[in-house]
Amino acid sequence: MLENIWPNLANQPAWLQQTLDFLVAGGIAVAIAFVVHWLAFRLLSALAKASESESDNILLQRLGRPTLWGLIALALVLVAREQPALDKTWDKVAGFVMPALIGWIVIAIVHALVEAMKLRSDITVANNLEARRRRTRLAMFSRIASFIIVFVTVGLMLLSIPGVRDIGVTLVASAGLAGLAVGAAAQPALKSLIGGVQLAITEPINIDDVVIIDGEWGRIEDIRTTYVVVKIWDERRLVVPTSKFLEDVFENWTKQTAQLLGTVFLYLDPATRMGPVRAEFERQVRAHEGWDGRVQKLQVTDTTPEALEVRLTMSAQDAGTLFGLRCDIREGMSDWIAENLPGAIVRRRYLRVEEDDREQVAA
Template identity: 35%
Template sequence: MEDVLRPVVVIGGSIVVTIILVWLADRMLRKIDAVHPETPLWGLLRRCRIPAQVVLCAALLRGAYDETGLAPVDEHEAGVGQALTLVLIAATAWLLIRAAAAVVESSYTRYAASGRDAARVRRVRTQVTLIQRVVTATLIIVAAAAMLLTFPEMRAVGASMLASAGLLGIVAGIAAQSTLGNLFAGLQIAFGDMVRIGDTVVVDGEWGTVEEITLTFLTVRTWDERRITMPVSYFTGKPFENWSRGGAQMTGTVLFHLDHSAPVEKMRQRLYEILQECEDWDGRSWSLVVTDTTPTTMVVRALVTARDADAVWAVRCQVRERMIEWLRTEHAYALPRIATAPAPLGHQEVPRDGRRD
């Protein structure tokens, strides 16, 4: 009877204690979250329930597995202890990653709620995202190293590994030169405020919005929903346009090629009427001037402003469409015309004396 009760008490007791303790901690976090709704940290920490259960259960079993009295456990005591140790290390890393993600997300959410500068909010978002990735990668590497060091064979070769670390470091540095370059470029972007998540950029002639930044690559979502993935080292080694630097407001132009008889003053008044009815125009500035002329046409430039790149595109399209429609219906003579002349009927020979018949 004792042979049956002991494993049930040890294993079942560990599971029951784990469930009770994690349930109590979850209820405490729920109550704290209800009392302090302005801080999302407590609610986010509830995501750690599953890894906390694994850590606690693995720790309890690791300390009491040899008390079960089961024959398979006694025969493979070292293997069972090694397996529980590996599970405990992996679960601890999982728990720390979840907790770090909760802290980072809570900090960003509070800053975004109180911050009024959209550019600074995007900058903080970029930085905390990369910091979270660095912390996650570091914890995974440390956990993997700790798991390997639990094997006696790995400890035995530790001295030889340290002795050859210099040569391996040189070889690895040469082999991973591009990867390390992108890694440092990612950190430079995060803390150098060169480009942020949500910025409007133009790279290689493509206009889009920065959607994701990692330690090695950056994703730009174009206006037609395509994704351009580029190494982050591109943004530290080549020039690019960042339309969101210094504020999201933008100025756009619309060019009209018209006949010299076009009513410029009436066009100026019509532009103002169009902008008054345009919701995307921010009201900061507008103008309409003649910027160039040719023997057959003149170039009229309309200048408009908007709150961001998407809005200025919409304003430009609306101004172009409505102004052309107005010219076509009210002042058709102002549209460009092509002058033509009758072509000669053919070549006529001239007599040697220079007179025509």
């Protein structure tokens, strides 16, 4: 090829001519692959923009880079086949490159499908339990599928090495030893994988669940095969092993529904009449935008010689709203009692004993 372009190269060694032929032909093939990829994705992008669905855009965005490198590899394969010497070299490299590219494309397709399905699961609505469950299953499926694809891809790449292939055949021949070796080496990974599958099936937690674990209040932000990320109320992240949600006790405030009951405790003087306090509490709760209209109740739950323990119970649609409702009611009732019933504030009483009374007691 090159001797037709540059006659002076005709006298060069054969290997040099073959290398230069491959470089020139390879460069042309790669350029063609870039142009074909650009034209194809330009057309597909136009069609995706015309569509109302966002799934097309996600799929194109995910497949852009892996398909480009796949076309480049395909172009180099076609060029190498025209050069017998380089074809042998490519056969050795293809065992690494092709499984990696195929695995990359498969992972991109899986992630694109998962993201497209997540668009149908809106967790910003009030009743989002089913959407959170669906997102949790999709997240776990994505993690497990990615792990399996990477595992198989790496296995195929290693099998392209003759020495590794021979070792694998030897181990397969001694099945008992191979089982022990593989089981011992893969025990942590398999345990995490099985734990992730169990977490997805049993669903003790879902994405955006409100939980209390190790005394910390937060929301489930991400679920992976080996750990769970809990976003705490002060913006910190608590990284918890998956096994902890399967083996230990924790609180899930949104397991069945996001609606919750909350309490506020007041400590009032034993002589306080509950009628005015109950009326004011009901008025403040009804006027608050965070109350969902389900529960409002005032009860005297305990008495001591110095105070009455009064529990104010109220309900809200979710944990965040309930927290704000409790804080506002606590502040509002405290201000109202201080202004309208100052006698209800807890105080310590002392009995003054006169001198004559002391003498009578002593007698």
